[in-house]
Amino acid sequence: MSAMKDVxxxxxxxxxxxxxxxxxSIELTRPEEQFGxxxxxxxxxxxxxxxxxxxxxxxxxxxxxxxxxxxxxxxVSVAGPGFIxxxxxxxxxxxxxxxxxxxSLDGKVVVAEYSNPNAFKAMxxxxxxxxxxxDSIANLMEQAGATVHRVNFGGDVGLHxxxxxxxxxxxxxxxxxxxxxxxxxxSPEERAQWLSDRYVEGNNAYEGEAKxxxxxxxxxxxxxxxxxxxxxxxxxxxxxxRQWSYDYFQYFYETINVKPFDKYYPESSTSPxxxxxxKELLEQGVLENSxxxxxxxGENYGLHTRVFQTREGLPTYEAKDLGLIVxxxxxxxxxxxxxxxxxxxxxxxxxxxxxxxxxxxxxATATKHLTHGLxxxxxxxxxxxxxxxxxxxxDVINSAAEAVKQIGDQTEQEDITLGAVKYAFLKQRTGGxxxxxxxxxxxxxxxxxxxxxxxxxxxxxxxRKGEAGELNEDASLEAGERSLVRKITEYTEVVDQAVxxxxxxxxxxxxxxxxxxxxxxxEGNRVIDDPRQSLRxxxxxxxxxxxxxxxxxxxxxxxxxx
RNA sequence: GCGCCCGUAGCUCAGUGGAUUAGAGCAUCUGUCUUCGGAACAGAGGGUCGGCGGUUCGAAUCCGUCCGGGCGUACCA
Numbered sequence: 180m181s182a183m184k185d186v187x188x189x190x191x192x193x194x195x196x197x198x199x200x201x202x203x204s205i206e207l208t209r210p211e212e213q214f215g216x217x218x219x220x221x222x223x224x225x226x227x228x229x230x231x232x233x234x235x236x237x238x239x240x241x242x243x244x245x246x247x248x249x250x251x252x253x254x255v256s257v258a259g260p261g262f263i264x265x266x267x268x269x270x271x272x273x274x275x276x277x278x279x280x281x282x283s284l285d286g287k288v289v290v291a292e293y294s295n296p297n298a299f300k301a302m303x304x305x306x307x308x309x310x311x312x313x314d315s316i317a318n319l320m321e322q323a324g325a326t327v328h329r330v331n332f333g334g335d336v337g338l339h340x341x342x343x344x345x346x347x348x349x350x351x352x353x354x355x356x357x358x359x360x361x362x363x364x365x366s367p368e369e370r371a372q373w374l375s376d377r378y379v380e381g382n383n384a385y386e387g388e389a390k391x392x393x394x395x396x397x398x399x400x401x402x403x404x405x406x407x408x409x410x411x412x413x414x415x416x417x418x419x420x421r422q423w424s425y426d427y428f429q430y431f432y433e434t435i436n437v438k439p440f441d442k443y444y445p446e447s448s449t450s451p452x453x454x455x456x457x458k459e460l461l462e463q464g465v466l467e468n469s470x471x472x473x474x475x476x477g478e479n480y481g482l483h484t485r486v487f488q489t490r491e492g493l494p495t496y497e498a499k500d501l502g503l504i505v506x507x508x509x510x511x512x513x514x515x516x517x518x519x520x521x522x523x524x525x526x527x528x529x530x531x532x533x534x535x536x537x538x539x540x541x542x543a544t545a546t547k548h549l550t551h552g553l554x555x556x557x558x559x560x561x562x563x564x565x566x567x568x569x570x571x572x573x574d575v576i577n578s579a580a581e582a583v584k585q586i587g588d589q590t591e592q593e594d595i596t597l598g599a600v601k602y603a604f605l606k607q608r609t610g611g612x613x614x615x616x617x618x619x620x621x622x623x624x625x626x627x628x629x630x631x632x633x634x635x636x637x638x639x640x641x642x643r644k645g646e647a648g649e650l651n652e653d654a655s656l657e658a659g660e661r662s663l664v665r666k667i668t669e670y671t672e673v674v675d676q677a678v679x680x681x682x683x684x685x686x687x688x689x690x691x692x693x694x695x696x697x698x699x700x701x702e703g704n705r706v707i708d709d710p711r712q713s714l715r716x717x718x719x720x721x722x723x724x725x726x727x728x729x730x731x732x733x734x735x736x737x738x739x740x741x
Numbered sequence: 742g743c744g745c746c747c748g749u750a751g752c753u754c755a756g757u758g759g760a761u762u763a764g765a766g767c768a769u770c771u772g773u774c775u776u777c778g779g780a781a782c783a784g785a786g787g788g789u790c791g792g793c794g795g796u797u798c799g800a801a802u803c804c805g806u807c808c809g810g811g812c813g814u815a816c817c818a
Contacts, residue, residue: 210761220760226798233798259761260799297818338817446818472816483744486816496818525745526813552746553811561811586780595780606766607754610746612811614753624780625766626754633780641777688755691765698781707777741780 183275184217184672187251187265191219194243199229199236207265209669215254215264216272216665222261233261269656272664276650276721280674284515285324290507291317293519294432297334298424298445299343301375302431302572303562304554304615305521311601312551312609313519314437314734315683320517322732323678328441328511331428332503335421335445336404337496341397342381343374345389347416348396350377354412359419368573371427374420394491401493404447421445431572436597437734444506446499453502454494456538457487465537477530485530500531508542516546517681522610525550549681552612570615575600579621586623594736595629601735602628606687626691628735631726634694635737637701638723644707647720654714659700663718666696667725674732683733690729697722 188205195203203221210218222237229236237257244255244263254266267275293313296302313329321327334340351358364370385393399413408414425443432439457473460466466473466487473488475497487497494502507516518528528548536543554570555561562569580596599621606626607613623629656664673689706715727737 206758214761218761223760223799262761264761295818334818470815474815481744483814485814489816491816493816495816499818521812522746523812524818527818529745550746611754612747616753622753622767627766627780629780630766633778637778637781644777684755688765695765699783701777702773702782705777709777740778 182278187217190247194240194247198239198243199225201225201228210264214258215266217265219263222263237261237263270653273650273652275668278671280671282324283678284320287325287514288511289320289325289327290330290511290513290516291327292330292332295332296428297339298421299340299374300378301371304570304572304575307572307575308554308604309519310437311604315605316681318732319678330442331440332444336400336447338397340400341393342385343378344396345384345393346377346380356412356415359416367427367430370423444503449499449502449506450494452505453498456501456505457498475530475534480533482530482533497531504535504542517549519549522550522552551609554613554615557616582621591738591741594738595741598628598632598735599623601733605683605733608684609682631690631694632738632741634697635723635726636741638719639739641706641719645716647716648713650717659704660718663696663700666693667721670725686729686732690726
C-alpha cells in the first residue's frame with residue numbers, strides 16, 4: 180500500500196466531516212509538480228452541498244489541514260477554482276520511499292492464457308505481441324501476490340491442420356515418413372517455415388479443387404487422436420510435424436525471453452472434454468440441434484447463435500474452448516482466469532462464457548477476457564498472406580537486432596533488442612491496433628526501451644564509483660533531488676493501477692517519466708566528489724532499483740552496462 | 742441491418758472514475774557539451790481533442806445524434 184497517500188486521504192476526509200458534516204471518500208491525485216505532491220478537488224465537489232463557493236470551502240479546509248497534517252505536510256494551499264494542493268515535508272516524502280505495491284492478489288491462484296500459437300502454422304508478429312503482453316500481465320499479477328500459471332492453447336487439430344497435411348503429402352509425393360525425414364532442415368525455425376509453406380499451399384488448394392480432400396484430411400487428423408494412431412504413415416507424419424511445431428514454440432519463447440509456460444493445451448486434448456460437455460448440455464437443453472449442427476441460441480441473451488458441433492460431428496473452436504475452461508479448472512482450481520486474445524473474438528467469447536454460465540456460473544465470473552488489437556503494417560494495412568506483407572514473429576526481432584547493431588558494438592545486444600521490441604509493443608494501451616513499421620517502430624531513443632536501459636546503466640555506472648549507503652530519513656532535499664524522490668514514490672501507485680487494470684502501459688509511461696526526471700537530475704547534479712555525495716548515491720541506488728523492478732514487470736532486462 | 746470498438750499535433754500515441762495552462766516520442770528548427778557513459782539535456786514551432794447538440798459552475802472525458810474507419814454477426818480460429 181502506498182501508506183502516505185492513504186493517510187492523507189483519510190485525514191482530508193476527516194476534515195470534511197468535521198467542518199461540513201459531510202461524508203466523502205477522497206481520491207488524491209498527482210498534480211503537476213509545481214502544484215505539489217498530491218491534490219484534491221473535494222472543495223469543488225462539496226460546493227453545492229455546502230452552499231458556499233469552492234474557494235471559500237478550500238480556504239477553510241486548508242486552515243484545518245495545516246493543523247491536522249502538520250507532521251506530514253510542509254504546505255497546503257488553494258489554487259485555481261478551488262483545488263487543494265498538498266506538499267509533503269521532505270521527511271515524509273523520504274519516508275514514503277519505503278512503500279511497496281499492494282498485494283491485492285495475495286494467495287490467489289490465477290491462470291493466464293495467452294500467445295496461443297497453432298501447430299502446423301507460422302508464428303507472426305501478432306503472436307510476438309500477445310506473448311509479450313501476456314508475459315507482462317502475468318508478471319503484474321505475480322507481483323501482486325498471485326500464484327500465476329501461464330498456459331498456452333493451440334490448434335493441433337482443425338481445418339488448418341488438414342490444409343497443412345495436404346500440402347505436406349503433396350510435397351512428399353505420398354504418405355511417406357522417410358521422405359519427410361529426408362527433408363533436410365536442422366533448425367526449429369527452418370522446419371516451422373517449411374510447415375508454414377505447406378500450409379499456404381494447402382490453403383490455396385482449399386479455395387480450389389482440393390477442398391473435399393482437405394476436409395477428409397481434417398477428419399483423419401481427428402481420427403488419429405480418437406484412435407490413438409501412432410503407426411499409420413499418415414499418423415507418423417502428423418506426430419513428427421506436430422513435434423516440429425512444439426520445438427519451434429519453445430525455441431521462440433526462449434529467444435524472446437519470456438517466462439516459460441506451465442502447460443500447453445493442444446486442442447486435441449480439450450476437444451473430447453468439450454464434446455462430452457456439449458453432449459451433456461444438449462441433453463440439458465442449454466444447447467440445441469439446428470440444421471444438423473449443435474448450437475447455442477445466443478439471441479435469448481442479446482448475443483448471437485454459435486455452432487459448437489458441426490454437421491460433420493466435429494467440434495468447433497467453441498467446443499474446444501469449453502473443454503479448455505473445464506480442463507484449466509480441473510488442473511488448477513483457479514480463483515481467477517485471465518484469457519488474453521485478439522479483439523476479433525470479443526463477441527465470440529461472450530457466447531462461450533454465457534454457455535459456461537449455464538452450468539458453472541462461478542467459472543464464468545472468475546474468467547476475465549482481455550483483448551488486444553492487431554499488429555498492422557505501416558500505413559495501417561492489415562497483414563495478409565495473400566498480399567505477402569506478413570511479418571514473421573522472429574523477423575521483428577531480427578530487424579530490431581539490425582537496428583541495434585547500427586549503434587555500434589554491443590555488450591548486451593540481445594537485451595537491448597528485446598527491450599526495444601517489447602517496450603514498443605507494451606507502451607501502448609492494450610486494446611487498440613499496433614502499427615508496426617519495421618524501420619521506425621522499434622525506436623532506440625526517446626520514449627523507448629533502450630532509453631530506459633541506458634538510463635539504468637548510467638546510474639549503475641555511478642554506483643560502481645562510490646558505495647551507496649542508507650538514505651538518511653531526516654535529510655533535507657535540494658530541488659533536483661526532491662523531484663527525483665517525488666517521482667520514485669509514485670511507483671507503487673502506478674503498479675497498483677496497472678494491476679487493477681491489467682494494463683502494462685501504465686508502467687511504461689511512468690518509467691519513462693521517471694527516467695526523464697533522473698536524466699535531468701544527472702545533468703544538473705554532480706554525485707561523485709560532491710559534498711552531497713552520500714545522499715545522492717543513496718538516491719541513485721533507489722532510482723536504479725526502482726527502474727529495474729519496473730522493467731522486470733515488463734519482461735525487459737536492465738543491463739548493468741551497454 | 743444489428744452488436745461491439747475506435748477517431749487527440751505532419752506521423753505514432755498518453756490522457757477518457759469531469760477540473761489548475763490538453764501532454765509525450767518521432768520528424769522540423771535552435772541551443773548545451775574538454776560527458777560521474779551524448780542511446781543525453783535545454784528550447785521553439787505545430788492541436789476548433791471527427792462534426793453538431795445536450796448535462797454541468799466546469800467536458801477530450803458523461804449523454805444524444807451525424808460523419809469516417811475497424812471487427813463480429815452458424816458449421817474458420
